[in-house]
Amino acid sequence: MSTRTRIPFLKGHGTENDFVIVPDPDNALDLTRAAVAVLCDRRAGIGADGVLHVVRSAAHPEATGMAAEAEWFMDYRNGDGSVAEMCGNGVRVFARYLQHAGHVGEGDLAIATRAGVKTVHIAKDGDITVGMGRARLPEGEVTVSVGEHTWPARNVNMGNPHAVAFVDDLAQAGNLYDPPPFSPAAAYPDGVNVEFVVDRGPRHVAMRVHERGSGETRSCGTGACAVAVAAARRDGADPAVTGTPATYTVDLPGGRLVITERPDGEIEMTGPAVIVAEGEIDGEWLENALR
Numbered sequence: 001m002s003t004r005t006r007i008p009f010l011k012g013h014g015t016e017n018d019f020v021i022v023p024d025p026d027n028a029l030d031l032t033r034a035a036v037a038v039l040c041d042r043r044a045g046i047g048a049d050g051v052l053h054v055v056r057s058a059a060h061p062e063a064t065g066m067a068a069e070a071e072w073f074m075d076y077r078n079g080d081g082s083v084a085e086m087c088g089n090g091v092r093v094f095a096r097y098l099q100h101a102g103h104v105g106e107g108d109l110a111i112a113t114r115a116g117v118k119t120v121h122i123a124k125d126g127d128i129t130v131g132m133g134r135a136r137l138p139e140g141e142v143t144v145s146v147g148e149h150t151w152p153a154r155n156v157n158m159g160n161p162h163a164v165a166f167v168d169d170l171a172q173a174g175n176l177y178d179p180p181p182f183s184p185a186a187a188y189p190d191g192v193n194v195e196f197v198v199d200r201g202p203r204h205v206a207m208r209v210h211e212r213g214s215g216e217t218r219s220c221g222t223g224a225c226a227v228a229v230a231a232a233r234r235d236g237a238d239p240a241v242t243g244t245p246a247t248y249t250v251d252l253p254g255g256r257l258v259i260t261e262r263p264d265g266e267i268e269m270t271g272p273a274v275i276v277a278e279g280e281i282d283g284e285w286l287e288n289a290l291r
C-alpha cells in the first residue's frame with residue numbers, strides 16, 4: 001500500500017464482536033498480517049477483534065473453487081493478523097455490509113469462507129440467520145485451565161476449533177486475555193478458541209470466550225454454536241437421535257444468539273449485525289505504522 005493511498009473501510013459488529021471491514025473486490029490490497037494487527041490495534045489503530053476482507057471469490061486464490069456458488073469470499077483475519085477458517089459473527093456482519101453496499105437485498109445469499117460456502121438469510125426484522133454447517137465432535141478427553149482451575153472440556157469443531165468447558169461461575173474463568181492452557185497439546189495443533197459456560201435455564205446458557213488470535217472478546221458466533229452443541233449432548237438432546245431440532249439461547253457479554261441444531265445435523269445461528277461507521281484509512285499512516 002503506497003503513501004497517500006486512501007483505503008475505504010467500514011466498522012461493524014455482531015453482538016459486540018467488532019470488525020474492520022475492508023472492501024477489496026479485486027483482491028488488489030496486500031493485506032499483510034502486520035497490517036491487520038495495526039488496523040485492529042485499539043489504541044494506535046482503528047481497533048477491532050478482527051478484519052473482514054471483502055473479496056470476490058473469483059479474485060481470491062483460496063475461493064475460486066467456490067465462485068460458482070458464492071460471489072463473495074470472507075477473507076477473515078484475527079486481531080493479531082492470523083488467518084482463521086471461519087467467523088460466525090463475521091459472516092453476519094459481512095452479509096450486512098453487502099446489503100449496506102447495495103450488492104444484495106433482503107433474503108437469501110451465499111458467502112464463501114475458508115470453512116466452505118455458508119447460506120445466509122437477511123430478514124426484514126434485521127436479524128441475520130446463517131447456516132453454519134455441521135459440528136464435528138472429535139473423540140478424546142480435553143482439559144482447559146485458568147490459574148488454579150482445570151476443567152474437562154468438549155472438543156467441538158465448527159470449521160474452526162473450540163474447547164467448551166461447563167463451569168460453576170463465569171467469574172472463575174478470570175482473565176481471559178491470554179490463551180488458557182489446554183491438554184493434550186495434540187488435540188489442537190493450531191491453537192483453540194475456549195468457551196466457559198454456565199446454565200441460565202432450560203436450553204439457555206451464558207458464556208465467556210477466549211478467542212484464538214484476539215484474546216477475550218464480547219461474543220463469538222462459532223463459539224456459541226459449539227456451546228449449543230456441547231450443551232445439547234450433555235443434556236441428552238441429540239437431534240439426529242430424537243428427530244427434533246434442539247434450540248439453545250446463548251447469552252454473551254455483548255448480546256444474545258439463538259442456535260438451532262436440526263435433525264440432519266445442520267446448525268443455524270440467528271443474531272444481529274450492525275454497520276456503525278465508514279471512512280478512509282490513511283495509507284501514509286499505515287506505512288509509517290508498519291516501519
Ligand SMILES: N[C@@H](CCC[C@H](N)C(=O)O)C(=O)O
Nearest residue numbers: 084087088089160220221222
Ligand atoms: N469471532 C469469531 C471467530 C473468529 C475466529 C477465531 N478467533 C479463530 O481463530 O478460530 C466468531 O464469531 O465465530
